[in-house]
Amino acid sequence: MKALAEIRDLGWSQAVSDMAAMYEGADAIVTGFITEQIAQPYAESLGVPCLSLHHAPIRPTRHIGPVPGAPALPPLLNSAMWTVAQYTMWLLTRNRQNELRRRLGVSGAAGVNYRGALEIQAYDPLLCQELVREWAGQRRPFVGFLNLSREQRVRIGLDSTDDPGLAAWFEAGDAPVYFGFGSMPVPDVAATAAAIVDAAQRVGVRALISSGWGALAAAVAEDDRVRVVGAVDHDRIFPRCRAVVHHGGAGTTAAALRAGVPSLVCWVGSDQPYWGARCVRYGVGETTRLPGIDADILTEKLATILSSEYTRRARALAEGLISPEQAVRRCADLIERSVHDRATHADDSESERT
Template identity: 35%
Template sequence: MRALLAFAGSRGDAQPGVLLGRELARRGHEVTVAVSPNLVEFAARHGVSAVPFGLDSGELLRAQRDDERFRGLNPVRRVQAVLDLQRRGFGTAAGDLLALAGDLGLARDKGVLVTGMACEEVAAEVARHHAIPLAALHFFPIRPNRVVPVVPAGLASRLPGELHRLGWHALTKARAWALASEITAFRRANGSGPHDTDVPLVSYTAVQAYDPDLFPGLVDELRDEPFTGFPVPAAGGELDPELAAWLTEGPAPVYAGFGSMPVADPIATESMAREVCRRLGRRLLLVGPMFRPRIGLDLAVVDQVDHGAVLPLCTAAVHHGGAGTTAAALRAGVPSVICSVQADQPYWGRQLEQLGLGVTVPFAGLTANRLERSLIRATAPEVVAWAAAYGAGFRDDGVARAADVIESFSATGESANRESIAPDTGVRELPSTIGGVR
């Protein structure tokens, strides 16, 4: 099998594609992984053949940080900002990916194009142009369904399920509308009609790359979609000796890190986290390149860590709620305080809070008092116990199962039967609130 894996976006967006590419290559397939230019080195360090496409993801994140519409409370302006960000760089990414697919001979060799959520529309246009199959990894349920509210708020969960389904349909149409001009320009530039919207993909599958048990009832809603579980890296990597000593020579710390999210004021954010941990008598492990690295008695600040090695040694994880970090906290069996910024992060925050596995608060509204209250709730005995129980049953073979799906899809044009990919999927009983407190 010849496969091109295109995963634009931040490191969290790219990592599942890199892990999947490495697994497919290990199985003997010809694999090329395309990521944002600033992440090529990251992908190459994982032993995959990596090439750049599209814009630097750091540039897009900085654009979001500097756009005041994202910081305001006006929902119309926020939607406009999101749509503008989606349009930015579409032409560059589509052109780069089109050339890559051609150079690799995917159409000639009946190859497959695999993509993530951040650039699915780009990949779909390239797949149509070359008449090749397209598989998309979804890290969160965005396919129309009656289980997950399209608005990540507590009140929305009380609405009829049919409204949720219609809401997801409307969101899909809004994304298509936002990109319509970019798609038209791409088609005109590459010899296809601008109105060929009904041209079907040769074949398509949406791989649900998360644990369906976190969304009771979703398996029945998405009957034709393969569920593979979270595509997490192997657990228990090596630790820096100084950090390892700090972690084991004192009480379990609070982990705090926000991935690639734009932290506008790192000094204030660090000061807030330190103050809250001081009040609670907790040590703090602060992670991120925006913070000044050092290790002291009650504080360790590092650039990056292996979540699989570090989080099991922590008492709670304060993070942005990206799918990868959320999965790492769930696997480690520690409660989360999700300080969401964008995209699927508010949904993960809401879902973990509803299921008793953590607490959520928007990063934009974060204060020392709110963070303190959130940490107190997240480290309540019943939440700690339930997070540990969930972690004990976490399946970490999501990458292998996703590779099984891609192999089957490439060979037959259809995704593998769900039972053959995830035979042990059985819905666990999950609580609906954290000790009855919202």
């Protein structure tokens, strides 16, 4: 309980302050899971819709539990665990939520369950048909994975793909395996870097290593078989790789799936174990925990996903996914429709009162 309270307290005051500086005049507020409790009272105070974007399943379901990486449980136990988790989070935050509601002049108290206009599932329905069926009619539309365009990635410093040395390295040999863990902490940088290089040598592949926040670059010696880069455009790089070893965040997983290449998900927490399990479920990848990773584990997992069957299934799955452009359009249409419907309802209510 203490640990959960510390997590929920992290950044609360700053987020409330930031929202106060920007919410006036909004037609809608689009938020995410960790900021729903802050965004909703502000939206209610304006009388505008509050829409939430979810990048993985984070609502009660019979199919998965609320604890990342926990073993599979029977449906009834999963449902019970979600009930406990939601009630626990409400106990930890209700006083703070109600204080914000009073400050904004919003009536009513914070409930256990979120009461937003829509909960947009920003991931592909092809990967979770059981959720599509279970949540039908519950205002949780699936739009597909959302994605930053290349121009947006360049603008925020997340693309070093135009490095001429990298282009030459690609052309000089066979397709590499990409290794990168994004913003995830790497417990033992030197050991992890050594394991990557060793495993790549054992299975006979070149290694393209993205340094990430774990600062792997400092522990890797480059040669014609190993190349270290900064942040790269996944949409451009992944299709040129044989496989992708990554942390399993929704965005990176989506890029690997759309590229039609197998994944090895080395997860830390949050939604990552779920996406790793999805890759295993559809035969397009393997999964393991990032802490404790070594050359033996990497070698075994790489040998599996580099087989022709995994490549074939990955390419077939990619053909059925919603494109980034379609996903963005679907999401934007839902937001605009919610704004229009709320405005129409308000006009009708005003006419009735008159």
